[in-house]
Amino acid sequence: MIELSTGVKMKDSDFRRIKEYIENEVGIKLPYIKKTMVESRLNKRRNAVGVQTFNEYLDHVFAPGVGKVELINMIDAVTTNKTDFFREPEHFHFLTTQVLPSYADKNNLKYIKLWSAGCSTGEEAYTTCMVLNDYLRSHPSFHYNILATDISTEVLRKGMNAVYSMERVAKIPLETKKRYLLKSKDKTKNTVRIIPELRKKVTFQQLNFMDDYYDISYKFDVVFCRNVLIYFNKPTQEKVIRKISRKIKTGGYLFLGHSETIIDMKLPLKQLGPTIFQKIDA
Amino acid sequence: MKFTIKAKLILATIVQLSAALVVFYIGNNNAYQLNKKIDEIIKVNTQRINLSAKIAEDVQFITKREKDLILSKDREVLMDLVKQVDARTEDMENRYAELKDISDEKGVEILDNFQLRWSEYTSSFAKIKSLSMGVKNDSTEQLAYEISSTTARQKALEAVTIVSQIVRKNEKALEAANLETNALYESGERLMWIILGVSLLVATVLAFWIIITITSSIHKAMSAIKAVSEGDLTVNIESTNKDEIGDLLEYLKDMIVKLKEVITFVSTAADQIAAASEQMSSSSQQMSQGSTEQAASTEEVSSSMEEMVSNIQQNTENAQATEKIAIKASDDIREGSHSVNETVQSMKLIANKISIISEIARQTNLLALNAAVEAARAGEHGKGFAVVAAEVRKLAERSQVAATEINTLSSSSVETAVTSGRLLVEIVPNIQKTASLVQEIAAASIEQNSGASQVNSAIQQLNLVVQSNAATSEEMSASAEELANQASELREAIIFFNVGNNLGKKSRRKVKPRKKKPEVSEHMIAAKSKKSSGVVLDMDVDDDSDEEYEQF
Numbered sequence: 001m002i003e004l005s006t007g008v009k010m011k012d013s014d015f016r017r018i019k020e021y022i023e024n025e026v027g028i029k030l031p032y033i034k035k036t037m038v039e040s041r042l043n044k045r046r047n048a049v050g051v052q053t054f055n056e057y058l059d060h061v062f063a064p065g066v067g068k069v070e071l072i073n074m075i076d077a078v079t080t081n082k083t084d085f086f087r088e089p090e091h092f093h094f095l096t097t098q099v100l101p102s103y104a105d106k107n108n109l110k111y112i113k114l115w116s117a118g119c120s121t122g123e124e125a126y127t128t129c130m131v132l133n134d135y136l137r138s139h140p141s142f143h144y145n146i147l148a149t150d151i152s153t154e155v156l157r158k159g160m161n162a163v164y165s166m167e168r169v170a171k172i173p174l175e176t177k178k179r180y181l182l183k184s185k186d187k188t189k190n191t192v193r194i195i196p197e198l199r200k201k202v203t204f205q206q207l208n209f210m211d212d213y214y215d216i217s218y219k220f221d222v223v224f225c226r227n228v229l230i231y232f233n234k235p236t237q238e239k240v241i242r243k244i245s246r247k248i249k250t251g252g253y254l255f256l257g258h259s260e261t262i263i264d265m266k267l268p269l270k271q272l273g274p275t276i277f278q279k280i281d282a
Numbered sequence: 283m284k285f286t287i288k289a290k291l292i293l294a295t296i297v298q299l300s301a302a303l304v305v306f307y308i309g310n311n312n313a314y315q316l317n318k319k320i321d322e323i324i325k326v327n328t329q330r331i332n333l334s335a336k337i338a339e340d341v342q343f344i345t346k347r348e349k350d351l352i353l354s355k356d357r358e359v360l361m362d363l364v365k366q367v368d369a370r371t372e373d374m375e376n377r378y379a380e381l382k383d384i385s386d387e388k389g390v391e392i393l394d395n396f397q398l399r400w401s402e403y404t405s406s407f408a409k410i411k412s413l414s415m416g417v418k419n420d421s422t423e424q425l426a427y428e429i430s431s432t433t434a435r436q437k438a439l440e441a442v443t444i445v446s447q448i449v450r451k452n453e454k455a456l457e458a459a460n461l462e463t464n465a466l467y468e469s470g471e472r473l474m475w476i477i478l479g480v481s482l483l484v485a486t487v488l489a490f491w492i493i494i495t496i497t498s499s500i501h502k503a504m505s506a507i508k509a510v511s512e513g514d515l516t517v518n519i520e521s522t523n524k525d526e527i528g529d530l531l532e533y534l535k536d537m538i539v540k541l542k543e544v545i546t547f548v549s550t551a552a553d554q555i556a557a558a559s560e561q562m563s564s565s566s567q568q569m570s571q572g573s574t575e576q577a578a579s580t581e582e583v584s585s586s587m588e589e590m591v592s593n594i595q596q597n598t599e600n601a602q603a604t605e606k607i608a609i610k611a612s613d614d615i616r617e618g619s620h621s622v623n624e625t626v627q628s629m630k631l632i633a634n635k636i637s638i639i640s641e642i643a644r645q646t647n648l649l650a651l652n653a654a655v656e657a658a659r660a661g662e663h664g665k666g667f668a669v670v671a672a673e674v675r676k677l678a679e680r681s682q683v684a685a686t687e688i689n690t691l692s693s694s695s696v697e698t699a700v701t702s703g704r705l706l707v708e709i710v711p712n713i714q715k716t717a718s719l720v721q722e723i724a725a726a727s728i729e730q731n732s733g734a735s736q737v738n739s740a741i742q743q744l745n746l747v748v749q750s751n752a753a754t755s756e757e758m759s760a761s762a763e764e765l766a767n768q769a770s771e772l773r774e775a776i777i778f779f780n781v782g783n784n785l786g787k788k789s790r791r792k793v794k795p796r797k798k799k800p801e802v803s804e805h806m807i808a809a810k811s812k813k814s815s816g817v818v819l820d821m822d823v824d825d826d827s828d829e830e831y832e833q834f
């Protein structure tokens with residue numbers, strides 16, 4: 001007899017515990033309507049931990065000392081990590097037409113530092129690598145490296161591993177795929193992996209946007225912080241963008257997601273186009 | 283008529299300029315009159331006075347010489363005196379002519395009078411001269427002196443008096459002129475004052491008029507513009523002023539109309555966008571919820587499937603094992619039936635052998651009987667032997683009984699063995715049937731297993747898709763909410779403009795301010811300390827190795 005491993009219902013009090021913790025520490029807003037989502041995402045974790053109720057699960061998560069690992073798992077579970085290769089391509093177009101030309105000077109070799117803030121599984125960072133490498137093929141060189149940060153260790157691990165299913169790269173032009181991807185020898189796996197040369201360009205690091213300051217010792221020329229703010233409420237959004245913009249060089253660029261805006265926030269940023277901003281002197 | 287500010291200002295300026303011109307003209311005219319008068323005074327009266335005085339002097343000069351002429355004896359001196367008098371007379375006559383030229387009627391009359399006296403004097407003088415120039419003696423001298431002191435003196439005096447009349451007359455004229463100029467000046471001054479007063483009045487009135495009209499229209503414009511700047515587009519602007527500000531108000535009116543149109547448009551658009559994005563937000567929220575639920579159920583189905591697959595796998599294995607066992611059993615049974623047959627044979631053989639044993643026992647019994655008989659015959663010596671023979675006989679009897687028992691037993695055993703043999707032979711096909719059935723089950727099970735695996739992988743695929751859909755719709759929902767917020771912000775911004783209907787009056791939902799961040803909880807320390815210890819995650823923790831990959 002097959003037994004269905006059905007999830008258990010989450011009590012409102014459990015949800016409130018999670019909500020309070022996540023909103024304060026991760027910034028992601030969790031209105032009541034998200035209960036189903038949280039419930040279904042955490043049911044897996046609850047099963048994995050092997051307890052019957054969410055109450056027990058949360059006690060486990062928040063237990064001093066022992067819960068740390070599961071806390072990270074819980075955060076992993078409530079973050080939404082949707083991402084894609086070549087997502088919102090206008091930004092990459094802007095990069096190659098407006099940003100990179102000023103750096104491509106053979107006689108004055110520059111170092112471009114980019115930051116994929118809220119990188120999820122790394123597609124954004126690797127797409128940027130592909131775009132930059134393509135640009136370098138036809139233009140005098142510069143150096144670059146990319147810092148990719150996220151709060152979720154799960155996605156960071158996937159990003160570092162840089163293995164993706166064939167479907168996820170289906171839309172990348174064949175030329176680009178040939179240049180920057182390896183495919184699995186085992187045909188049943190049907191996966192691809194980013195070539196080591198590009199993987200070397202990207203450094204993955206855990207960073208929580210809610211931290212009081214970001215432990216990064218240098219400033220960036222280009223920052224992607226796309227589709228992260230939409231999960232935060234307005235005051236948090238402003239705080240996060242303020243902290244991020246401190247890490248952008250004057251004249252550097254910030255790209256936000258397609259529905260995000262910094263309208264009526266007092267920030268040292270000048271809008272160059274929809275969702276494209278430039279850091280100005282504060 | 284259109285009275286522009288420009289026209290007003292030009293009018294005012296013109297009025298003031300012309301007032302100034304009039305004042306200037308009057309002043310100038312006055313000065314001209316005065317100047318003319320003064321000229322006259324200087325040129326004519328003073329000249330007359332001067333000339334008259336000079337003429338009086340001349341007269342005196344001449345009369346003086348006349349005396350000298352009488353007194354002097356020296357011819358030389360006399361000649362000189364005559365010459366002097368002649369010269370002076372000429373001068374005087376010139377002066378006289380000149381004076382006459384510039385004299386008015388009265389003057390001429392006076393001068394004629396003078397002329398009369400003077401000619402009388404000259405004739406006296408001529409007498410004196412001839413007396414003096416002739417041979418002088420006391421009588422001549424006496425005569426001359428007489429003439430000189432009477433007629434001549436008389437006439438000269440009269441002449442001088444007449445001339446001084448001219449002086450006096452002109453002095454009077456001067457006085458009159460003074461009075462006249464004073465009057466002239468006064469009247470001019472008065473006129474100027476009047477004109478100044480009038481022009482001041484006119485200018486003030488004009489200025490007031492201009493200021494009042496301009497400020498009133500500017501006020502109108504100001505209040506309209508202020509209203510607009512405060513977002514009130516319902517202001518009713520009627521521009522009664524037909525000036526530039528009136529035009530300005532007209533343009534403002536046009537602008538407001540356009541603005542109203544645009545804002546109404548933007549506002550309805552914003553409303554629609556807000557409504558649509560709220561709709562979108564709520565439906566993507568629903569979708570997100572739906573897909574999360576879907577994801578949860580596919581997750582469940584997937585794990586059930588997983589279990590099912592392992593169950594099937596187990597079944598397959600069990601069936602395969604059963605099959606093997608059945609085959610083995612049928613083989614074993616077949617073998618068993620062989621053994622049973624052999625057993626039957628052996629038993630039959632045993633029965634044979636037993637009947638031999640039974641025969642031997644019977645003969646032994648006979649022999650023992652014989653031996654007992656023989657022993658009895660032998661008497662005492664045969665006694666021991668008789669005991670043995672009896673024992674042997676007993677043994678032979680027991681052997682016979684046992685052989686008989688064995689015989690019956692073995693014949694029934696043979697019967698049983700035959701039955702078992704038969705039964706076993708009968709079982710074999712059944713077992714074979716079972717084995718082949720189990721074989722079929724195993725095969726079906728294998729089939730089922732691969733099917734279930736396929737279903738499972740499909741479900742896992744589906745699960746991935748559904749999970750990714752869930753993430754996508756979650757993201758879409760967040761995105762749509764963000765858009766909805768922005769749309770309502772836009773609506774909020776548009777509400778600033780009052781276009782006279784209830785545009786976007788719906789209150790915006792308030793974003794609750796976030797509570798102050800609590801102390802960093804113990805739980806986060808894990809992540810944080812990791813971060814501060816520079817958790818640049820190690821690139822070599824790869825789950826996969828490049829060895830498993832090849833060129834794309």
Ligand SMILES: C[S@@+](CC[C@H](N)C(=O)[O-])C[C@H]1O[C@@H](n2cnc3c(N)ncnc32)[C@H](O)[C@@H]1O
Pocket residue numbers: 025026027028079080081082083084087117118119120121124149150151152155207208209210225226227228231257757
């Ligand atoms: C939807 S993904 C965006 C991925 C990528 N930037 C893109 O646009 O394709 C948002 C990411 O933000 C991360 N995130 C959410 N809250 C965070 C926080 N407080 N600090 C750091 N990362 C956070 C999530 O883990 C998730 O991977």
